[in-house]
Amino acid sequence: MAKRKLIGCVALLLLCFLVAGCWDRRELQDRNFVLAVAIDMADDGLKLGIDPKEALKVREEETFVQPDGRKRYRLSLQLLKFSSGEAGKDEAKTYAISNTGESFFEMVRDMLGQSSKSLWFEHLQVIIISEAVLRQTGLAEIVDFFKRDSEMRSRIKVYVTPGTARSLIEYQPPSKEAGGMFLADLIRLHSRNNHIAGARTDLGYTVQYLDLRSNVLLPRIEIADKVVKLGGSAVFKKDKFIGYVDGYAIAGLKFMYGTEESAIVATECPDHPGHQMAFELFRDDTKLIPHVEGDTIYFTVDINMYGNLGEIQGDISQDDTLDPQYIHRLEIAFAEEIKQNVLYADRVFRKEMQVDTISRFAGKLKAYEPETWAKVQDQWDEIYPMIPIIISVNVTIQKVGSHK
Amino acid sequence: MKKIKCIQKLSKHLPEASLEMSKKKLAQLQLITTQSTEFSEEIGQIIAQLRSVAAPSSEPFIFTSELQENEQLLRVVFRDCSDIEFRIFDAAGKKALLVYLKGMADTSNLERNVLKPLMSYTAQETENTASLLHLLTDMKLVAENVLGAASVTILASAKAAIDAVMTGNALLMIDGLAEVASIAVIKYVKREISAPYNEYALQGSDEAFNEAIMDNIALIRRRTRDTNLKVHIMKIGERTNTAIAVLYVANLVKPGLVEEVERRIGLIKKDKLLDSASIDQYLVDHPWSPFPQTQMTERPDKMLAALYEGRVGIIVDGTPVEILVPCTYNVLMQAPDDYTMAPIIASLIRFSRNAAAFLAVYLPAIYVAVVSYHPGMLPTTMAISIAELRSRTPFPSFLEAIMMEILLELIQEAIIRLPAKLTGAASMIGAFIIGNTVVQAGLINPLLVVVIATTAISSYSMPSYNFSMALRWTRVPMLILASMLGLYGVILGVLAITIHLCSLRSFGESYLGGMFNVDLLADWKDSVVRLPAKLLTRRPKEFGAQDQIRIGDNDGQPRS
Numbered sequence: 001m002a003k004r005k006l007i008g009c010v011a012l013l014l015l016c017f018l019v020a021g022c023w024d025r026r027e028l029q030d031r032n033f034v035l036a037v038a039i040d041m042a043d044d045g046l047k048l049g050i051d052p053k054e055a056l057k058v059r060e061e062e063t064f065v066q067p068d069g070r071k072r073y074r075l076s077l078q079l080l081k082f083s084s085g086e087a088g089k090d091e092a093k094t095y096a097i098s099n100t101g102e103s104f105f106e107m108v109r110d111m112l113g114q115s116s117k118s119l120w121f122e123h124l125q126v127i128i129i130s131e132a133v134l135r136q137t138g139l140a141e142i143v144d145f146f147k148r149d150s151e152m153r154s155r156i157k158v159y160v161t162p163g164t165a166r167s168l169i170e171y172q173p174p175s176k177e178a179g180g181m182f183l184a185d186l187i188r189l190h191s192r193n194n195h196i197a198g199a200r201t202d203l204g205y206t207v208q209y210l211d212l213r214s215n216v217l218l219p220r221i222e223i224a225d226k227v228v229k230l231g232g233s234a235v236f237k238k239d240k241f242i243g244y245v246d247g248y249a250i251a252g253l254k255f256m257y258g259t260e261e262s263a264i265v266a267t268e269c270p271d272h273p274g275h276q277m278a279f280e281l282f283r284d285d286t287k288l289i290p291h292v293e294g295d296t297i298y299f300t301v302d303i304n305m306y307g308n309l310g311e312i313q314g315d316i317s318q319d320d321t322l323d324p325q326y327i328h329r330l331e332i333a334f335a336e337e338i339k340q341n342v343l344y345a346d347r348v349f350r351k352e353m354q355v356d357t358i359s360r361f362a363g364k365l366k367a368y369e370p371e372t373w374a375k376v377q378d379q380w381d382e383i384y385p386m387i388p389i390i391i392s393v394n395v396t397i398q399k400v401g402s403h404k
Numbered sequence: 405m406k407k408i409k410c411i412q413k414l415s416k417h418l419p420e421a422s423l424e425m426s427k428k429k430l431a432q433l434q435l436i437t438t439q440s441t442e443f444s445e446e447i448g449q450i451i452a453q454l455r456s457v458a459a460p461s462s463e464p465f466i467f468t469s470e471l472q473e474n475e476q477l478l479r480v481v482f483r484d485c486s487d488i489e490f491r492i493f494d495a496a497g498k499k500a501l502l503v504y505l506k507g508m509a510d511t512s513n514l515e516r517n518v519l520k521p522l523m524s525y526t527a528q529e530t531e532n533t534a535s536l537l538h539l540l541t542d543m544k545l546v547a548e549n550v551l552g553a554a555s556v557t558i559l560a561s562a563k564a565a566i567d568a569v570m571t572g573n574a575l576l577m578i579d580g581l582a583e584v585a586s587i588a589v590i591k592y593v594k595r596e597i598s599a600p601y602n603e604y605a606l607q608g609s610d611e612a613f614n615e616a617i618m619d620n621i622a623l624i625r626r627r628t629r630d631t632n633l634k635v636h637i638m639k640i641g642e643r644t645n646t647a648i649a650v651l652y653v654a655n656l657v658k659p660g661l662v663e664e665v666e667r668r669i670g671l672i673k674k675d676k677l678l679d680s681a682s683i684d685q686y687l688v689d690h691p692w693s694p695f696p697q698t699q700m701t702e703r704p705d706k707m708l709a710a711l712y713e714g715r716v717g718i719i720v721d722g723t724p725v726e727i728l729v730p731c732t733y734n735v736l737m738q739a740p741d742d743y744t745m746a747p748i749i750a751s752l753i754r755f756s757r758n759a760a761a762f763l764a765v766y767l768p769a770i771y772v773a774v775v776s777y778h779p780g781m782l783p784t785t786m787a788i789s790i791a792e793l794r795s796r797t798p799f800p801s802f803l804e805a806i807m808m809e810i811l812l813e814l815i816q817e818a819i820i821r822l823p824a825k826l827t828g829a830a831s832m833i834g835a836f837i838i839g840n841t842v843v844q845a846g847l848i849n850p851l852l853v854v855v856i857a858t859t860a861i862s863s864y865s866m867p868s869y870n871f872s873m874a875l876r877w878t879r880v881p882m883l884i885l886a887s888m889l890g891l892y893g894v895i896l897g898v899l900a901i902t903i904h905l906c907s908l909r910s911f912g913e914s915y916l917g918g919m920f921n922v923d924l925l926a927d928w929k930d931s932v933v934r935l936p937a938k939l940l941t942r943r944p945k946e947f948g949a950q951d952q953i954r955i956g957d958n959d960g961q962p963r964s
Contacts, residue, residue: 017888017889018888024777024890025776025777025800025887025890026776026777027775027776027794027800027801028775028776028779028787028790028791028794028801029791029794029795031779031791033788033791035784080788080791082791082792082795083792120779122780123779123780123784123787123788125784151780153780178788181784181785
């Protein structure tokens, strides 16, 4: 009897394997790879594209019945097209489908009506949000769906575009890469391009900063006539979009925060006016430290940079890069340029936008002077633009790339 | 018409000649004949019983001093054995009898050393005859003075004598003596010592065991001059009476191990014993496990090395593949070549062999799990290229993998079963079907072919064929688990196999547990890696050798 019971239990367990086991089995080829997501306003925001009237108009077949909602957003997905395997065939790697509605989740599910396979977001590379959307809604509302869904990954890149986001995901790179991967890879070398803020701008960090009520920074991407360019940033106060900054301000910000790993600093040669020279940064030692003296709070930025002399335009025969005096003059010139850059960034962010980007200053004060922070944290937004900052830059040229 | 008339007439005149009557008579005659045969058989049995009355129950009969009687008794035992030769001759006036198996005894040896010295006295009537006559009164004297054979044993027991004849010895009986002499002249057809078939070593010895037990023991003995190497021969098998030798080094082997091995061998109840593999199934603790729990080897050098690590060797007559116990995962992963190569290279090969063992079991399962449940784990570019390959094949990945597995198994089986000249053709066809046509036909995607081929090659790289068979076996349940539960199933399978391997015991030693035992960490120097020979100063702790230090201690040499 006991044996029969045991056999029964084992059979029941085996049955569990069979009936419960395979519930989420879906073969790789039966999934539709979503590589990029574009979020636009449903009916406006038309700036680019061939036929502005038709481009982003709500069409019957691209929407669904919503008793309680307006057709507010347009969600476009870039899907991967499996290649037929015939080599050398010139065909697009991706195509885009879109839908309009209020809730992103609902739109995604309704889009299954346009797709033969399930939409699968685990390899999503990039989310592009158009400026028009951000001018109406907070960033937190937009990214919430991507934050909650289990298929999303933290390392998805998030970009802001002044034009229509859909035109970006319809873009086919000439290199025949899949569009979404091309767009995501644009930011990969942010550490060598100091015009792009890319260190902490992916979905994971964005969501984290939003949750911490910090100020978010997202890279700006633009498409114009088959040219895609990443540069500058969209600046957010909490989750509200307040404007763009250019690449020069981003470079200054990165110098101030010490987040650059390699950078090129170009300036005019002190000995040869009108001729450019460039410094290649290899290693830097940057300290942003708050100081409290009585009631005054001030910050010091100590920047020490080491690197190469990368380029001197002009008559080389007159330069003696092996002369330490000459090199020292160059170092001073570069240091001055970097200081100007940092001051520019400081002016743009702190004085004009009054945004403590990714709450770096607040974080430093909290870490170094917790008591002072406790006192000032409620008025931080008012205090922050008034704080004096003392900047000192020291550049050391280690290699001159010259030979005799 | 006339003939019919004639027959009618015969039955008319002679009623006994009718068909019915003659049939009846014939049946009666047949009955009588059968009965008489039965009678004679019974009488024969009764006679045999009467004769053996005096014999103890374990003996079929006892020898008498009457040569004719003895001959009769032996002829009854060897009846219908046409290959038994009874050679009756005259030794100095006395009748003598030589009994031997024709194919198993060396007749020229018998002629030279037995027949000639005994018969030469008969030919010439000299004074020697008298002394010989005196000698012939005692078998011991005959053995000591007349017989020129190298090994002569005096036997009184009939059972021992019959055994001796069946092993190929010659039996000498002399009229008037109740004792018999067994003369060792065993010589039968056997295979020469050849190179190992399955365990080839690039720089090792090329000698392998053959089928004769004494040759095999000699191969071991020849490699060492150590009196501590003990050989204990047992006879197992109710009918075949096969010789089994247990080899060990007396002052190294773990106490109790030899006794346990001999106890288990003694418990074997079997009519016939044809190969060592069938003994193996009686020795192991877990006969249902697919993993080999005894190590099989055909290399005498490997066996000797194992003996000097405190293990026990079992040599079975009639098989060229012999047994080593205890057996753990470690020893199955060691190949003879590891010790002839540079240690650093051998260590790398050990590592890749362990990795291959892992791949051979889990690779197809991981592939199926990742492709059908967790493609999000793949890098995007790889996911895209796999998806593109898979989009051209109709089957789910599990079915694809199972189909390839079946194909692989079929090819392997075909190659083993086919005559050697056809295996080339079979593997060509196999490679062609798998490598080309199946992919071209769009049935199976090329990546899976790569996966299955990697798996197959990995399992071929195991030093032990039995172990690679076990890996082959485990692969399929893993595949099923992966296809039903994804990576979760794979991890369940990994746990189940690891727990099973750790709980397996081979003569008390944990199969895999030794690898993870902190106390046995020192054994890693000859398991995970292979250190230079200079540094391998201690024997593996795992097998509990009495003397842990290899050199400069009481291993047969005087202490310095």
